[in-house]
Amino acid sequence: MKRWVLTIVVLLTVTSLLQAETPNIILCMADDQGWGDTAYNGHPELKTPHLDAMSKAGLRFDRFYAAAPVCTPTRGSVMTGRHPNRFACFKWGHALRPQETTIAEALKTKGYVTGHFGKWHLGSVRTGSPVNPGSSGFDHWLSAPNFYDNDPILSREGKAVQLKGESSIIAADAAIEFIGKQAKASKPFLAVVWFGSPHSPHRAVAEDLAHYGNKGHWQGEITGLDRAVGKLRAALRDLKIHENTLFWYCSDNGGLKTASSGGRGKKGSIYEGGLRVPGIIEWPARIPKARSSALPANTSDIYPTLLAITDVAVEKQARLDGISLLPLINGETMIERPGGMGFWDYPAGGISTPSAAWMAELLKAQAAGDESKNKSRLRLDAGKIKGNYAEDRFSGHSAWLNWPWKLHRVGGKKAGTPRIELYDLAADPMEKQNLAAGNPDRVKTMGAELEKWLASVARSLNGKDY
Helix, strand or coil, X not given: CHHHHHHHHHHHHHHHHHHHHCCXXXXXXXXCCCCXXXXXXCCCCCCCHHHHHHHCCCEEEEEEECCCCCHHHXXXXXXHCCCHHHHCXXXXXXXXXXXXXXXXXXXXXXXXXXXXXXXXXXCCCCCCCCCCCCCCCCCEEEEECCCCCCCCEEEECCEEEECCCCHHHHHHHHHHHHHHHHHHCCCCEEEEEECCCCCCCCCCCHHHHCCCCCCCHHHHHHHHHHHHHHHHHHHHHHCCCCCCEEEEEXXXXXXXXXXXXXXXXXXXXXXXXXXXXXXXXXXXXXXXXXXXXXXXXXXXXXXXXXXXXXXXXXXXXXXXXXXXXXXXXXXXXXXXCCCCEEEEECCCCCCCCCHHHHHHHHHHHHHHCCCCCCHHHHXXXXXXXXXXXXXXXXXXXXXXXXXXXXXXXXXXXXXXXXXXXEEEXXXXXXXXXXXXXXXXXXXXXXXXXXXXXXXXXXXXXXXXXX
């Protein structure tokens, strides 16, 4: 009898370990939520009980960064583990290059079923595009070409569908339906859930607005996305799969309000306020107790971390900018980040992507049986490498973070001598006191590291990774 009991225990333990090697994965992202736009980070007004609960149950990052200060590029960094300038994803509305390997494509080689729900903004959501979610590795998708509002028209694998409800809840409900099917089939899944809130214009529903009064639509949208996070967490527990589901939450760039951005500036800036965002990983099987980390981490780290967790090796992997955070997840001490962390706001314009208008147009065209118009929205040219970017001159505003020091190289559209700024973030988190003049050796060393990285990014931009 004891022998049988021991055998069962051993089998259960081995099964548990094997399952832990292939966790279910949810990547959840807000749109324009700054570092301080949560109650757990000290906001005096916002109601975010579900994010607060996540922060008290999992691994909370106190210094988590978006790879870029605006939405589309950061989403590209999540998909690839690379700085978005490497594939010309400079600003909002730019697309992935089809040559890039996405996390969805990588995990499918390990048997994952993949789904995308909500804001895409990395290409098209029309059938036949080389950069729609389906072409980028997602088996199932209900997606918007850009941020989307309440009662949206979304693309269900290329077919426009009119939906009713609060925007974040719609994405959560679609993801929950997908998750339930995979749980029933005992299939590991990747669910990418990208909300359209709290991007402007702010239109909170009555349930969320009630906390703040009629002028609190921005706050209400954040509470709405928090409610969607709560619905996702509850579904995992109802399905009894929460223990071995890695739930990673963050935002795509710094917030809209300077007062709660967590640093100098806000969205659009590569000073701290434009890049610092909330970051939490909840995974009870591997993170049984709440922890926090001051390690500077980045949205580019998501891809290599998931590859390490699932033991996926990508053939001909292009150079990554992210690092694996698996040691940190496993409870090992990670105080210093190996190497530095680069940022580069290249002086290129964004591309208008009016989601509501385009999706209404697509719905009408499909009802009429004619989708032949506006084929430019398929982004058929996304894989073309345009121009020859200089690999020894770097315009725009770039920065190199090697904690606690952050070096800025501030240039313009025209070549010339850039302005150099150096800040000690530990002593000066608002980046007010430029210490460059008093630290010439540090400026020289960090400047060389930054320029080496910029040259590497420019080579990728010119297609030399493929």
